[in-house]
Amino acid sequence: MKNMLRNLVLLSILACSLSFSASAQGIVYDVVSISPGYTNQSFYSLANGEVSNVNNTDWDLAFQISGFQATILVNGKNNVKLYKSGFDVNSWSSITPYDTIGVLNSYNELMNQDTSWWSGAFNLTNDVTNQFDLGWGVYDLATHAVVGDSLFFIQLPNGDVKKMWIQSLANSVYNFAYANLDGTNEINTSLNKQNFQGKNFGYYSFATGTTLDREPNKYTWDLTFMQYESTTPIIYKVCGVLANDSVQALKVYPVDPAVASPYAAPFSNYINTIGYNWKSYDFNNNIWTIEDSLVYYAYARTGSLWKIIFTGFSGASTGNYEFSKEQVSATGLTENGGKPALLNIYPNPSTGLFNLACYIDKYNADNKATIYDIIGKTVKVFDLSSLNGLSQITLDARGIPSGVYSLQLVVDCVSTTKRIVITEQRSQ
Secondary structure (H helix, E strand, C coil), X not given: CHHHHHHHHHHHHHHHHCCCCCCCCCCEEEEEECCHHHCEEEEXXXXXXXXXXXXXXXXXXXXXXXXXXXXXXXXXXXXXXXXXXXXXXXXXXXXXXXXXXXXXXXXXXXXXXXXXXXXXXXXXXXXXXXXXXXXXEEEECCCCEEEECXXXXXXXXXXXXXXXXXXXXXXXXXXXXXXXXXXXXXXXXXXXXXXXXXXCEEEEECCCCEEECCCCCCCCCCEEEEEEEEXXXXXXXXXXXXXXXXXXXXXXXXXXXXXXXCCCCCCECCCCCCECCXXXXXXXXXXXXXXXXXXXXXXXXXCCEEEEEEEEECHHHCCEEEEEEEEEECCCCCCCCCCCCEEEEECCCECCEEEEEEEECXXXXXXXEEEECCCCCEEEEEECCCCCEEEEXXXXXXCCCCEEXXXXXXXXXXXXXXXXXXXXXXXX
């Protein structure tokens, strides 16, 4: 009876999962502008076009709203630079301008990583052996607060250098302080996550001393067009396209765009998969050129699959990006009418044991499930090559540190991804 009930549930899930029809749309040509000098940032929906276009120079810090990493970004576009001071919080009152000598002239600038939204400059000095160390502070299991344990030097857009202390994240409020290096003009302020519900980040400006609500709801956009600091392969400002959290992308090159297929390689969780390398500057003719034989594919937040081809870039004169887009599939990566195999995964969150319900048409040596961390690094791979038909298996992820991960299921060149949360197993 128990097995019969389980099979009925799986069949019900299967029926819901397979009741879709691909509704490919025609090719749409679009232009997105981030204004002369690349001063703006555009948030873009593949299905609906531009969602919002906002100033990208009116903020200095960005504080993570959703998720568990307590990420804090600096605005590289605005020339904000961050350095770890080398002093603990007990030295807050005794730091002097002399203490910056050597630090600001070193090569130890902390920068946001352009592979993930959740690798902010303030988080980069974390102790990798301590899963509760977030770089600027440590998570306290007893109070469920992050307590700041590090002091930083931060250089503002006008060149001024301040000392800074992210004091805590408690009861959904980031508390932080900054002051002149001689201790004058100390500011103690905060950012309340509740004021930015549905957003990836809440923002702060040193110039105005206020918070900013500047980005659209995280579920309404897929890509953002902007100038940012790239950290790979070298550090410099670039104009490119970054993907929203949970939007996967794939670069296909070299290929004839007319016959390009998204089935040759797995999609990436890196937010800079599209990035900026689809263009280059021709110094001999003083023009921007677009790489030919290059196609990108991206999953929208809705799960639909889109084909993107860049056709032009104007540079700093107007900040225009030109491209075509085409919806390939309505509900994710499919081929020849194939269906996504992932039906359900539960419990989620879990302490490490997940039940995976899936449907596999045929045996394939490449069938697998992969867990990725927040920056797209492979954490664990499960071999599914022996499965066939309607299946329920247990994925053992015990031993993986608690946090938010992506589970990607690849079956017969069909890729499906779902977010999973691993929680700490508590003793009884």
